[in-house]
Amino acid sequence: MITELGHFALILAFAVAVIQMVVPMVGATKGWRNWMAVAEPAATVQFILVGFSFAALTWAFVTSDFSLQLVFLNSHSDKPMLYKITGVWGNHEGSLLLWLLILTLFGACAAWFGGNLPERLRARVLSVQAAIGVAFFGFILLTSNPFLRLEVPPLNGQDLNPLLQDLGLAFHPPFLYLGYVGLSMSFSFAVAALIEGRVDAAWARWVRPWTLAAWLFLTVGIALGSWWAYYELGWGGFWFWDPVENASFMPWLIATALLHSAIVVEKREALKAWTILLAILAFGFSLLGTFIVRSGVLTSVHAFANDPERGIFILAILVVFVGGALSLFAARVQALESKGVFAAVSRESGIVLNNILLSVSAFVVFVGTLWPLVAELFFGRTLSVGPPFFDAAFSPFMVALAVVLPIGAMLAWKRGVISKAARPLWPALVLAIALAGLAFALQTGRSALGPIGTLLGVWVIAGSLIDLWTRTGRNGIAQRMGRLTRLPRADWGKALSHAGLGITIFATSALTAWQQEDIRVADIGDRFALGGYEIELRSVTEVQGPNFIATRAEMLAYRNGRLVADVFPEKRIYPVAGMPTTEAGIDNGFLRDLYLVIGDPQDGGGWAVRTYVKPFANWIWGGAIVMAIGGLISLSDRRMRVAAGAAKARMQGVPAE
Known part of the structure; x- marks a missing residue:
């Protein structure tokens, strides 16, 4: 009975999502406040219904209800309780229901905590979010129903994939989905802004916390997956450039670029069109990852399903949402005129370079991941693109990023001077060269990877700490130490995230070179x-x-x-x-x-x-933890929860188009 109620709740949530998709959008277009107000309770009801449905499926796994096909295929009565619970999302149908639960959770959070958003923008954001939900509700109900019954219930199940019966895999998918689905909020904000034809500092301030939260969860999810591969698979490595690993890495790279470009929109009202494009692409790569995992078009040890029909459905979702958003972007791009002007040498230019390196890196991973599929479809050739390609093609961009990161962070807004920005960084450079020299002297007959990784890692770590210290002014040490404790949390978060990247760069190079x-x-x-x-x-x-x-x-x-x-x-x-x-x-x-x-x-x-x-x-996962802690500290900054005042007033005062 509970199972049937869970199925019914899922169908009811689908109906609510359709209402939330249509009514608030019409209300925002017509200026009907009552219609716009439907979005918030609808988002809450959606989340409650999907939460009940997920709880019903979990109950079936916990009680070993083998009359349910999904439980029979993915559980066993002798399995430890932890893995009975994680078996809920250790399969295609259950993981898709988890995806929907997180999607509706983000929509509900936007309704609960979006009170400072302009009424029409909030309605449109929640409407776009519901449209994504409608697509995935249709997918799960039509092709991937988790509540199918067996006519003759068996006495026991077929057990969960043994590789998934592990603590790391218990938490890896939920964190990864929180990142994947979290980027849907950035997408919804981007599409809502395109519909209104207006992007300003207030919009950037609103979109940044959602992007930062998604980036934080993606960082933790990727790190957990890497850690699991290291100790569970027994092959001795931590990253193999597997298609599904790449599917999570590509949105992380684009989300990192989006975080930085949104800062420029907020501070200088520049890079508006580029930031909107990144928000669309970030979620597009998340959908691409879903397609890779569930379609079976690429072979991976992480794949959930091997069903071309399901793959076509997801591909259709990808084309409709990303293609539609890009079409809207092309139609509205003229309205996204940047107001801020900056010199070729400036903090803004440093962020542009950062964005270029991250975006090109993501493109390299994209090409390497999908090229075997392209070669087979169009050239009839079976190819394998492995670590040698990715190491050779991806690494130069990360080296360049590590080199410019400390200097770019020190440049002044609007107009900077490289020599002035680099002057405080001399101690970091000297320390990095000294430790790289020590590494070179200690190693015998090995590659230059270890010393170079040491140089870059220490340069990024020390540079981030010096950047933090320079923000305390030029008074005495006691006064500067006191000011250090009063710096905005976002400054601390930025320093920790950059330092965490440096730690990971060093550790990855050291392990690869010296193991x-x-x-x-x-x-x-x-x-x-x-x-x-x-x-x-x-x-x-x-x-x-x-x-x-x-x-x-x-x-x-x-x-x-x-x-x-x-x-x-x-x-x-x-x-x-x-x-x-x-x-x-x-x-x-x-x-x-x-x-x-x-x-x-x-x-x-x-x-x-x-x-x-x-x-x-x-240290590889320690660096990821430091990055995630930095993101969490930045997210706790009060400014992330307060809209830019003047821009907010302007947005509220201008009627929507």
């Missing part, structure tokens, strides 16, 4: 040396888990004759799914990880063993 690897067949009791450690295979035993059988090895690591780590890598078999997984044994350290993997038994005796020493591995 050490050993692959061998080892017998019980064997010892071998790697990177200053002695590794011993102590034992291999069979272990029974809650819903798996594991071959567990005990491996000891010694340094200078002293035991420093005792780890237990596993090779698991999930009998219900009939699928093996590799659980790496990792001894985490501040400066390095010991990464140990047990493989299959060999015909001649012994076990396949892979061992890595990974320097600064945890």
Whole structure:
């Protein structure tokens, strides 16, 4: 009964979304306040109904209701409770319902906290948001209904994909969806502004918190996915340029550019058309990611579905919304005349360069991701575009971005002087060169990647801290320290986010350049040396888990004759799914990880063993955490919640077109 109510609530939410799409938009066009007022309660009702529907599906998973087809295909009575719950979104239909829940949550938040928005703009934003909802309600109800019943309920289920039965994957999809769907709000604001034919500082102030929240969630979601790939898949890496990895990375790059360009709109009322275009493209890349994951057109270990018909439906959504928004953009671009004028050397120009580098980087990832599909469709050739292409094509733009970032952040608005902006950064440059030289001296016979990554990472980190310090003025240290604590939170958030990027740049380069690897067949009791450690295979035993059988090895690591780590890598078999997984044994350290993997038994005796020493591995995700904390601190800045006063008054005083 609860399942049927959940299905009915989903259908009712679809009807409410249609009303919210049509009535407020007509009201805004005609100036009918009662019609515009429909948007806010409709957004709230939508969220409540979808929330109930999601809760009903969750209840079916928790209670192992195998009469529901989705539960039968993705759960099992022996599965731990955590993975029964995460099984709700560990599949195509359930994850799509989570997408809708988050979409309606953002719409409801815009209704609840958008009281300072002009009435017509708020109505149009919520109407566009509802239109996106209508498309996805239609998709889930027509092609991906999560509430289908089985005529003859089985006694047990087929279990969830074993790769998804992991803590990292429990939280990775929700955070990623919060980022993907959060960009729908930026899209809705952009389309609403195009309909009104007006973009100003107030609009930029309103759109920035939504974009920042989406960027924050995307950062956390991507980091969680990378962390999961590192310790769960057992291949020893953290990023493989997989199509689905790229699908989350492209909107992150565009959202980063959008955040910076919106600042220029707010401060100088310039880059209006470009900012609107970025808002459209950011959500467009989110929809593209949804298409890649669910259509099966590109092979990926992350894919949810392999159904061309569903892919065509999502492709139609992508074409209608992005194509429609771009058409509206082309029709209204003349109305988006920029008022602010700035010199070739200025903070604005630095942000333009930042935007160019980020956008071109996203385009490179886009081409590399979809080129195999293009080659197969139009040239009949089967191609594989892997890490070598992305490393060679993407890295130069990130190097350029790291070089210009500290200088651009120090330039004055409207008209700047490079020499004046660079003068305070000399200590950062000296420190970066010194540490890069030290790295070069310590490494022997290796590539320049490590020293270059050290140089760039330290340059960005130290530059962000110096930028923060220069904002305290020129008084004594005591006065400057006091002012440091009173700086706006957005300044602290900016410094932390840039520093987090620097940490990740350094850690990625250091791990790639300096990791050490050993692959061998080892017998019980064997010892071998790697990177200053002695590794011993102590034992291999069979272990029974809650819903798996594991071959567990005990491996000891010694340094200078002293035991420093005792780890237990596993090779698991999930009998219900009939699928093996590799659980790496990792001894985490501040400066390095010991990464140990047990493989299959060999015909001649012994076990396949892979061992890595990974320097600064945890700094990669530490940098992402610092970036996310910076975004959270910026989001808490009061100015993010207060509209630009004068611009707001102007917008409210001008009748909508």
